[in-house]
Amino acid sequence: EDQVTQSPEALRLQEGESSSLNCSYTVSGLRGLFWYRQDPGKGPEFLFTLYSAGEEKEKERLKATLTKKESFLHITAPKPEDSATYLCAVHILTGGGNKLTFGTGTQLKVEL
Amino acid sequence: KAGVTQTPRYLIKTRGQQVTLSCSPISGHRSVSWYQQTPGQGLQFLFEYFSETQRNKGNFPGRFSGRQFSNSRSEMNVSTLELGDSALYLCASSLAPLGRTDTQYFGPGTRLTVL
Numbered sequence: 001e002d003q004v005t006q007s008p009e010a011l012r013l014q015e016g017e018s019s020s021l022n023c024s025y026t027v028s029g030l031r032g033l034f035w036y037r038q039d040p041g042k043g044p045e046f047l048f049t050l051y052s053a054g055e056e057k058e059k060e061r062l063k064a065t066l067t068k069k070e071s072f073l074h075i076t077a078p079k080p081e082d083s084a085t086y087l088c089a090v091h092i093l094t095g096g097g098n099k100l101t102f103g104t105g106t107q108l109k110v111e112l
Numbered sequence: 113k114a115g116v117t118q119t120p121r122y123l124i125k126t127r128g129q130q131v132t133l134s135c136s137p138i139s140g141h142r143s144v145s146w147y148q149q150t151p152g153q154g155l156q157f158l159f160e161y162f163s164e165t166q167r168n169k170g171n172f173p174g175r176f177s178g179r180q181f182s183n184s185r186s187e188m189n190v191s192t193l194e195l196g197d198s199a200l201y202l203c204a205s206s207l208a209p210l211g212r213t214d215t216q217y218f219g220p221g222t223r224l225t226v227l
Contacts, residue, residue, distance in 0.1 A: 032214060043116070044218045049214035098209070100145075101157070102154050104154035105154065
């Protein structure tokens with residue numbers, strides 16, 4: 001069965017304290033891995049798509065990397081406005097067609 | 113450019129009733145996907161519509177159905193509501209269907225509470 005696991009479930013950082021969020025997956029036929037950010041009461045906001053092992057993408061203080069079994073979202077010198085839930089999702093092709101399977105997210109809190 | 117809009121934002125229903133949720137995609141987007149988000153299960157894919165045709169489907173019972181109109185607006189219907197259907201229902205739009213696009217834009221969601 002396809003599985004996506006995110007860790008940790010929750011993370012509390014001090015402003016400026018860099019860290020990484022993990023997304024590990026067990027799927028057949030990965031077609032892409034997505035990272036989203038979700039603020040309370042809002043829908044997820046697209047951050048990155050990664051397609052192949054070794055690929056990296058950056059946006060401001062965020063950098064996403066991909067290996068054959070997991071992806072990392074590195075947050076460098078975070079600020080309080082980076083506080084949110086970060087979701088990863090894998091795009092796979094099943095008998096029912098294309099499908100996105102999401103992890104349950106990492107809730108990040110950045111404090112002053 | 114206006115984002116994805118969903119109506120209503122909040123809804124309270126009782127068990128056994130049915131409900132219809134609406135999603136208007138970003139102008140020019142022809143693909144609409146629906147998701148259910150709960151604290152226990154996270155975000156789960158329901159189905160995707162592109163050019164009025166259901167292209168992809170998740171693992172949900174037949175009580176969950178949808179449709180898309182010629183203007184790309186989509187509706188999702190849940191019949192015979194159960195307590196476990198209480199969730200945030202999100203729709204996402206994209207220019208092309210899953211498999212041919214790498215970016216989906218989500219709406220704010222409809223919070224459904226079943227009593």
